[in-house]
Amino acid sequence: MGQIILVMFMLLMALLTLYPFWHVLMYSLSDPRRVLGGGILLIPRGFSLTSYQLLLDSKGVFDAYKNSLIRLVAGTSINIFMTTLFAYPLSVKRFIGRNSITLLVFFTMLFQGGMIPSYLLVKSLGMLDTLWALIIPGAISAWNFFIMKNYFQTISPEIEESASIDGASPLRTLFTIILPLSKPVIAAIALFYAVYHWNAYFDAVLYIQSQDTQVLQVFLRSMMNTSSLQQLGGADSFMTSIHAVTEESVKMATVVISVLPMLIVYPFIQKYYVKGIMIGSVKG
Template sequence: MKKTASKKIKTPVSTVIGRVIIYFILGLLAFLTLYPFWHVIMYSISASEAAMEGGLFFFPRKPTLAAYSLLARNKLIFTTYKNSIIRTVVGTCINLIMTASIAYPLSVKRFIGRNFWTMVIFFTMLFSGGMIPTYLLVKELGLLNSMWALILPGSISAYNMFIMRNFFQSIPPSLEESANIDGATPPRILVSIIMPLSKPVFAALALFYGIAHWNSYIDCVLYIDDLSKQVLQVYLRSMINVTAFGQVGEAADRAAIAGTGMSEETMKMAAISASVIPIIIIYPWLQKYYVKGVLIGSIKG
């Protein structure tokens, strides 16, 4: 609509200048957000001694995949990668099942105690016990050093639950009521009536939960000690820390790098790229659904 308007009416010079400035600033911002990722990927496929000179990398210098072949020999990165995938998939499934099973009753008017439980859940968004009591609880439950410690304590996000409940409430209640009168049980109604109508909100929450699981870091540091049960983020962190500020990384990593003529920086960049490239590949799809999801949440919530 705007486009036709600007064609019909001659745009004043000041507007044109303003537009040029805005286009330039936005272009610069886009460059500033994209370049670091490009830099890392280019760095990881450059020969170490050439990369050490620093500066901007628009193209790889003396391209080589040596860092990746060294990385492929590292068993831990595969283990932690696998753990991250398991955590994300299992965690997200549990998230969705748990969230839907509480969001649906709370969206039904005849549910006795609906307001009470809504308030109980809402309050958890305003106030929390904090890190230490939660840690001690997880410890008491005997979940330390198991995948469940990463999945169960966050199995429902109150915020996401409300997004889903609000979506359920936007479905005409007559549908649910008539199914109920016809004798369909609540789980049946949820699965065969509510869920098919709520695909967008399930997709959105699957993304929210999934991304949170994949990127989650602190809880893994808190609850998991055993490196073979650790997730990718923590392992990446330990790799990145190999030389940063004298902190000690994994001895095995340093031993593997020593004697190959490859700098630790290049190794780190390869590891970072290995974790970022899959995300970048699915990113166009990811962002499309993510944007939709945020809008479902913000308009109805």
């Protein structure tokens, strides 16, 4: 009996979590002329792809998508390269000065200069309005650095030392011994970085002004905050005539288009992401 109630309750929780996504999808597929007055609970009212058509006809979405993808791929690659490059030497026990360097990294987790000094720095480096501003300032996350370094330490000491005595260069040890043994942690950290890059938006609000360089999340945000049709470029007579009816529908279509990639990959990455959280929570 108790188990049945529990199963039902958990089903309710799962539905409460998933339903809002469904609602937005159904809204975006509904006939824009019929959405006023509601009534979209389980299936769309009427059926129309007009909002998607309007959205995909505009240049903005493609630019935003392209920029977000570049950010994701370039950003994550640089993250993994930089983090590994930095974490490995500092995981080697005989490295002179590793404690002081680690301490300096650790201190950055406790105290940061904050939004304005970082903004002025990015500005003076000439990175404003470029995708570099979204990639370079976050190249190494101190948190991920510590997870990786601690993981390297759990495998390395003896193997490391014996490889070194056998005359293997540190680089060779890294590529033939350490990295193959660290696949789970590297996969997890790559996922952390990738999910971060895909969802981050505040740095883009700060650093990116021009439409052509804007990322998907900010595109969606300006879409929600202003008139979505204006956002798509111009309110000509055609636009204004359908304005009232499609405004909300286009917003919903944008939400769907923005969330879709994550929904597609989510079932495949979820397990590794959660595993990564557990690796990270074990204190090294």
